[in-house]
Amino acid sequence: MRRRRVDPAAGARAGALPEAIAALSRSLPSGPRPEIFRRAKFDRPEATSALWQLLFRVLSPLPAGNALASIALEVQARLVKSALCSQGYPRLALAQLPEDGSQGSRELLLALSWLLARGPVPEQMLAQTRVPLGDEMTVCQCEALASLVPPAPHMEAEGPVDVRHVQWLMGKLRFRWRQLVSSQQEQCALLSKIHLYTRGCHSDQNLGHLSVTEAEMLRDPEGGQKVSGAGAAQNLDLAYPKGLHFCTPGMGPRTFWNDLWLVPRLLPGDWAAPLDPGGASACSLLSPLRVLLRTLERESRRLEAVLAWRRAEPVFWQWMDTVLGTCAPEAPAAASQPTFLPWVPECGDGELELVVRELQTLEEELREAVERRRVAWEAKARGCGRGPEWSAARRASRETVEKELGALQRCWEQESGPAPAHGPHRLVRREDGAAGDRDLRAAELIRTLRSQEACLEAVLRQLQGQCRQELARLAGALPGLIWILPPGR
């Protein structure tokens, strides 16, 4: 385990440790009670399931929701194990723990502290659930890639699959996709109108106009007005959030309205604010403004907890040292030295030397092999003759290769050009075209996306051409067979 340089004076205050642990549990979502941590140090079984759930919540890429809560403990444990393994967690004992939550709380505690040491976990959790006040959209593809749910059990196809059924489903999918595109276009048009009409309304000069949330709060803070039909043209009739509610394209990190209504209903325990004695049953009667205020208050409380945790952190690490001390010593090669983290300077020099030497020998071997191959090829090529057609052919093939390579390089350069930052960005409409350093311009993004699209289309056309050639070859192989292409593209 990595050892942090701790300040011995920090732990001198009595009660500093419980405070630190309390701050930690407040700063994490569904953080367990501080008592759990203490029990885990002594490897008590009752602390295990809470820690499994906490680890699952920290490691899963999905946002909080009802879906997560209903996953069984065994499944959660399995997912936690695989996630930790893929991140390079060195302790083998964790992988061998039973998944029913009966033992192993100390190992789980060690895993948690490993995660905390690697990266800013509370801050990352906060970023996942923050309250978006502006109209946001994400530019990178990370969200889409990360939303991989646990795979469904593999279903064997029973009997021959009906092609028509598959075509039917594909057609449905295509229609849904087109509907999605037109919904998104509608959302863009309405957003643009809202931003245009609320120019000059915002107190923050940099933003200049209201976002949908802000405008809706102003228009209808009590949530009493029902919406009739679709929005009219000229006025700010914001049927948009409610009207689009069941067909939202979901432009932000989460569907904000969903979260607003789900949050009071879903989260138990320390999240339910002391301000809410009535509990979930009363929340549907709350006005949107009050719900928003409550959510913001909760977020502030978590921010404060994170700050307190950062201040008290050294105490926690001192304590974790003691926890590590109480563990039975593991096989030294696996547990003691984190050879997976090459950037850690304190790890064993001896190991690293060995690895470096191995890499060097490998490099030598490869170089020799390349040399041998090159010599053999040249000998063969020399035998082919150096007639004019040979050099012409060589020139032609070199040109094609260069062209392809150039195209590929251009594609990649354009794609990885000014790499936009991850995470959601707030949409701001500006007339004067002034933008800060870290702001992204829509025009540039559009250009990047278009070039990426062109690249992908070129690849698609190439693959389609290959398919066509293959089909033609197959068709030619069977004489007397007439191929009729299906209608449409």
Place this chain on the structure above:
Amino acid sequence: MSIVTVQLGQCGNQIGFEVFDALLSDSHSSQGLCCKRENEAYQASCKERFFSEEENGVPIARAVLVDMEPKVINQTLSKAAQSGRWKYGQHACFCQKQGSGNNWAYGYSVHGPRHEESIMNLIRKEVEKCDSVSGFFIIMSMAGGTGSGIGAFVTQNLQDQYSNSLKMNQIIWPYGTGEVIVQNYNSILTLSHLYRSSDALLVHENDAVHKICAKLMNIKQISFSDINQVLAHQLGSVFQPTYSAESSFHYRRNPLGDLMEHLVPHPEFKMLSIRNVPHMSENSLAYSTFTWAGLLKHLRQMLISNAKMEEGIDWHVRPPLSGPPSLSKMSLNKDLHFNTSIANLVILRGKDVQSADVGKKFRAYIHQYTKFGIEEEDFLDSFTSLEQVVASYCNL
């Protein structure tokens, strides 16, 4: 979300007028069926879908009118303005001075490209007026010259320019004993081209609607406007706002999307038809009572026994055990079903067409088409694609 209507040719323009009229008068009908607030919501939703607001409060239909002769368009515009309750946009129409003589090739290869830009500009202006476009609804006939040829061309252009929008083409199947000689050729070409570029083809048969008018509505002298009103009634009931399945507080916002997702997801089966009950004239409504269950039962039997109207339903026919996947949507008034009877229609008419193939008739009028760039290969292509469609439906 709004639907932009494109009315093409004489047929399309007349029907389009009736549709808008029916929609607006339905949404404003004060029959006291529901409370005021619901009524307002319904009205607002219907209006947003099909009309745009103007300064003096008169709704303007979201439509583009296209015809090669000015007569029908002028009639339509004036009829709408006369009603006082709604009108067409002043600049939303496009017409020329000459007709196209029922020649599909002329419409597709000459008129289409020549006027492509102006027509697409008009459409674009309508689209820009909407906050969001659910899709396009194109009304045309299948066998005329203007409507069908230009319709096929315009649909193709829409497919290119607005590839993400949904398109539903409403086509009128001509009378069996047609009034136009080359209507079979026109029909084939139209169908095959539309099948490629449109998402759904909603077919109405003149014969069937005529029978409805005659038998059930007791109209003695059936004019085109009666037929069109029945059509408009059916269409309107499909397009009026409906509640979503989950909650009855909101109207579903994407009518075309919902319809298409449930009815035409498979790329080979794009044809739809409408059945509705009850059919009666306004006068007899006061003397009849209905139950919802009874209406549904009639409708189901109509569907199974392939009947187009309520009278003379064959109650002995039972549905086959493994029917095609169908979904019934609860609209406020009527139901819409996907069915195999349209397949029978296609097969029957396909046979008609094949008989036209054999013999001299085929060569007889072909020169009208080759004059304008539609070659024999195009006909053959159309034949093959339609054969495929017929085969797919046969295999259902």
